[in-house]
Amino acid sequence: MAKHPLTRIEISKEYLNFSAGHFTIFSSVARENLHGHNFRVRCAVTAGIGADGMTFDYVVLKRVLRELCDALDERMLLPELSPYLRIERGDGMVFACFDRERIPFLERDVLLLPLRNVTIEELAELLLARLRDRPELIGADVRGIELGVSSGLGQWAYSTWESE
Numbered sequence: 001m002a003k004h005p006l007t008r009i010e011i012s013k014e015y016l017n018f019s020a021g022h023f024t025i026f027s028s029v030a031r032e033n034l035h036g037h038n039f040r041v042r043c044a045v046t047a048g049i050g051a052d053g054m055t056f057d058y059v060v061l062k063r064v065l066r067e068l069c070d071a072l073d074e075r076m077l078l079p080e081l082s083p084y085l086r087i088e089r090g091d092g093m094v095f096a097c098f099d100r101e102r103i104p105f106l107e108r109d110v111l112l113l114p115l116r117n118v119t120i121e122e123l124a125e126l127l128l129a130r131l132r133d134r135p136e137l138i139g140a141d142v143r144g145i146e147l148g149v150s151s152g153l154g155q156w157a158y159s160t161w162e163s164e
């Protein structure tokens with residue numbers, strides 16, 4: 001089958017962000033204090049240009065990315081796969097048990113994520129997997145995706161996927 005010429009669609013919008021609380025865990029006894037970031041997200045998709053002169057409708061991609069950001073917005077993010085954190089629940093509360101601490105949160109404020117640590121590396125990997133799970137880009141000639149997450153100006157982590 002003839003291959004289409006490739007291009008790279010980059011989406012980097014001010015509104016692709018989420019504000020969330022977290023602490024990075026460094027070891028069984030060392031963690032950051034609780035704090036928050038305005039995390040930012042950007043994405044680049046490499047895809048073939050079709051006969052209509054388009055790869056895919058990038059408006060659809062922007063909508064999906066915004067939904068992925070909204071799902072993490074205004075929450076305390078906790079990593080449920082951390083070997084150093086144990087999660088307890090009860091009476092509408094979530095307790096993050098770390099070393100000798102039992103840190104209480106209201107359940108409604110917490111989002112447990114399937115991550116080992118709430119770092120920009122792990123968040124980039126998670127959002128890339130969630131993007132790939134979405135049906136919107138199915139049918140487009142997508143060859144690669146790069147998704148970046150930033151916790152502040154000048155500090156980004158990127159996860160990439162390439163078709164075989």
Ligand SMILES: Nc1nc2c(c(=O)[nH]1)N=C([C@H](O)[C@H](O)COP(=O)(O)OP(=O)(O)OP(=O)(O)O)CN2
Pocket residue numbers: 023024032037118119120121151152
């Ligand atoms: N590899 C990683 N290292 C660190 C991460 C991370 O996600 N991946 N995260 C943190 C902290 O949570 C925080 O984001 C960094 O804090 P810090 O650099 O101290 O403060 P700022 O983000 O405000 O950056 P400034 O350069 O001070 O403006 C730590 N390590």
